Amino acid sequence: MTAVASRRSERRISPVFLGIVAVMAVTGWAAWTGFAEEPGVAVFLFVTSGWIVSLCLHEYAHARTALHSGDISIGAKGYLTLNPLKYTHALLSIVLPVIFVIMGGIGLPGGAVFIERSRIRGRWKHSLISAAGPLTNVLFALVCTAPFWLHALDGVPPAFQYALAFLALLQVTAAILNFLPVPGLDGYGVIEPWLSYGVRRQVEPFAPFGLLAVFAVLWIPSVNQVFFDAIYSILGGLGIDDVQRYCGQNLYRFWEGVDQYCTVSR
Template sequence: MTTAAARRDRRISPVFLGIAALTAVAGWAVWTGFAGATGLAVFLFVTGAWVVSLCLHEYAHARTALHSGDLSIGSKGYLTLNPLAYTHALLSVVLPVLFVVMGGIGLPGGAVYIERGRIRGRWRHSLISAAGPLTNVAFAIVCTAPFWLDALDGVPLAFRYALAFLAMLQVTAAILNSLPIPGLDGYGVVEPWLSHRIRRQVEPIAPFGLIAVFALLWVPGVNVAFFDAIDALLGGLGVDEAQRYCGYDLYRFWRAFFGEHNPGCAVG
């Protein structure tokens, strides 16, 4: 019975499969220009892929914790890739999607609940926290591969733009979530190596770390410096600023109703 329960705990959720299927269909619609609804298709494709990456991000935390000693992970539903099973589904999925819609920024979400007392060894604690951002790095490598492999021949412009924008979201998520700010994974990496006194002092402000990052990005000087770094990194991978901008322009398909689309981003 234990084996059967363990299998149920690790069975991929129909919710996740549905999101992945919607993403695949939307990707096909972007590639083919189905029904001329390119903007809506880009929105569904990028949003779906972004949610899939969020699920994989949280799964990486959970799976690493499982192999590090927290056997309670399975019973919490974290290994099913179901975004509705997260302790804070609002923080883990809804807010990151809103950040994308509002500002085209891949801000990280909340984390799965891990019983740290079950885990021994500072390196294991650090690795659990690092597993999430590393997943975003892997996702970014996949998204940018056609660019740095110079394999874009035959790829429709709309799909190319969508990939460029999605790559930017993954890179921003990986970088922001790696910052050593309380509440983010970057702090989780260094926290096990801090003294007990420092950890106790930082603990009360940890819930506000994500809000602080979001607020800082609205400061013009910080915003410009951050995106200059993103431009340099993605540019080195062959993804230029124009492609990312056009991807974001297509993503906000509703702007077409107000005549606000950039004509330079036309795909057909």
């Protein structure tokens, strides 16, 4: 295989990713048309597949930025194919984030792609690699909320509005959590290159526990309330009201019983 052919195969979009996108498209159509007898099922599948797509794009953004910053080993690892099965920790990148969405409706930061940082020169490049992932979540949130802040909801069925609202909530929570300057999260990766060597060495042992610490703090009721108040304020600024947000999560968790208000047209 020639070098050119090899590079093309390393960057060819995976059938696995295309399959997930297909599920998102079909279930989005079902939520839009009311084809599914139970709207919650269509919303659940649409949001879950959309969430997985966003996780793949998040990791792709890290990988692609690393490639252009000097880590030419990225392609051989399969990170440019958008295949979630190629991630270093598929459990952390896909399985746990999906479980957290199902259980608690929160966008758990995923990870990770293995980047050979020694190949990359320049602190700005290291920071940009870390920022690229959560910036993808920000972009995804803007796309999901575009019909709301553009006031273009005429003709959009309520169930599809609710699904977009909940998917946007997941993107906003993922972006905020990822940007926290906590060891192990992307936010710390943004500032790490600018810290002294001594500080980085002292902080390094705590990196595997950073995400656990964040969620432990979020279990504190007062902190949890402040966090979600901030999330809801951001969503409100993007045009999503409390009813749309509530009904999105209510339809998503259809097995707990769907509020009848969320199944009728507004």
